[in-house]
């Protein structure tokens with residue numbers, strides 16, 4: 535984490551409301567921006583997340599911060615016997631997700647990742663995609679997912695990470711801090727949301743530090759792998 539307050543990021547006590555308002559505003563163009571920014575690669579990462587959830591047939595999956603539901607839909611596409619619930623803070627994101635894949639449905643539930651409205655050990659696995667940068671307490675978010683997963687079940691996290699390779703890191707920063715806000719401004723009309731995005735990634739723990747936070751939240755056998763030239767990290771651990 536950068537120990538300095540960022541001029542772009544909201545103070546912690548305002549972050550939850552800031553994040554919700556931001557996603558409500560960009561919801562109509564969220565999916566399109568994802569496809570453009572990731573050159574269409576995000577589908578592959580979501581598939582990896584679902585596979586790492588190691589669900590049995592008919593298993594129960596909680597997709598925390600489901601947004602427009604892409605991980606939950608991918609899980610159902612891979613195995614229609616799964617029982618999936620998607621939860622999110624922002625109703626507008628879920629409104630754009632509901633019904634977007636004909637033939638695949640799951641309940642969208644409004645709720646907070648830091649106080650999941652489920653009993654202990656309700657699910658076989660819990661996952662989140664591009665959420666952890668947005669919460670005020672990462673350890674608590676993992677602890678909540680660990681709580682609602684049965685013993686032996688998986689918790690999986692997909693997030694952006696900034697690459698370390700010297701030349702590529704500089705190029706990626708140019709893309710992420712300059713081009714993405716421009717593109718986001720044009721596509722969604724909300725340049726500030728796509729300025730928040732790279733700054734929130736900059737303030738987010740490095741992959742090894744995130745693995746330690748997962749372990750501190752009670753998960754064991756924590757591992758991670760990097761994708762997309764080290765710009766995406768997928769972590770997983772077992773309860």
Ligand SMILES: C[S@@+](CC[C@H](N)C(=O)[O-])C[C@H]1O[C@@H](n2cnc3c(N)ncnc32)[C@H](O)[C@@H]1O
Nearest residue numbers: 557599600601622623624627646647663664668
């Ligand atoms: C970048 S989007 C990711 C959506 C989806 N998981 C995906 O992979 O496309 C982040 C989502 O996290 C949600 N979110 C942020 N903070 C949250 C919280 N505390 N509890 C639940 N959802 C939250 C936002 O509303 C938003 O829909």
